[in-house]
Amino acid sequence: KELKNHFENVQVEVDQNPDLDRFGFKDLGLGGNCKLLEGGGEPFNHDPDYYSKVHFDMERMCKEAGIEDGFVFGAAAADSKSLNGHLGELIPIFKIQDWNCSLAARVGEKKESIIEPSQNLNCGGISNLFSCGGEKVPLLRIRVSKRKGSQPSLPQILISALKTHPSAKEGRQMGMGGIFHMSKGTVKSHINPDRDVLPGGYYDTKQMKCIKDFLQFYISPAPL
Numbered sequence: 001k002e003l004k005n006h007f008e009n010v011q012v013e014v015d016q017n018p019d020l021d022r023f024g025f026k027d028l029g030l031g032g033n034c035k036l037l038e039g040g041g042e043p044f045n046h047d048p049d050y051y052s053k054v055h056f057d058m059e060r061m062c063k064e065a066g067i068e069d070g071f072v073f074g075a076a077a078a079d080s081k082s083l084n085g086h087l088g089e090l091i092p093i094f095k096i097q098d099w100n101c102s103l104a105a106r107v108g109e110k111k112e113s114i115i116e117p118s119q120n121l122n123c124g125g126i127s128n129l130f131s132c133g134g135e136k137v138p139l140l141r142i143r144v145s146k147r148k149g150s151q152p153s154l155p156q157i158l159i160s161a162l163k164t165h166p167s168a169k170e171g172r173q174m175g176m177g178g179i180f181h182m183s184k185g186t187v188k189s190h191i192n193p194d195r196d197v198l199p200g201g202y203y204d205t206k207q208m209k210c211i212k213d214f215l216q217f218y219i220s221p222a223p224l
Helices: 042-046 058-064 154-163
Strands: 007-015 035-040 071-078 089-091 093-095 103-107 113-117 122-132 139-147 186-191 216-221
Touching (some): 035 058, 042 122, 058 071, 071 103, 103 186
Antiparallel strands (some): 007 139, 071 122, 103 113, 186 216
């Protein structure tokens, strides 16, 4: 119902045999010991008292959550120390104690986007990760097209939909993890630029949150 408030065409079904090979996840599924991991927050990434000192080891985060052998992906702030002092975004994609295909994105001197392989499993002060055992299981497949609502963010639309679920009661957290694939259209994505070009006072230390726009945006065409 919530999806239909934002898209003309909506199709939701259970895919009994999903093929993730086309996304680069060969012989992997999204089932088995599924967990969501949230690391840090705005103060750790933007507050002058923390941003130069705080980073997280994602593999250690997983182990602290009881995940010893898992497939992990998601979104995070890049670790500035790993980028020679630059700020940016991290696209974590790795298997614990096995392989690492994570990518780091930063803004160049001419405001171009620079995307490079991440050399380690450290991230900055914010992270949103999904971990699973990589087992092949039936998955929920959601297809949408022809946007009509005012909310531009599909994740925010899905969050609003989850809030209406009977299990999402007060005091109980609920979430989901998955893969986005866009076959047509464009995507507006952001990268956190370096501190020397950020607007003055963009972060309020008393409110402990960002109060001014500061992200660098890019438009990328499908397929993505």
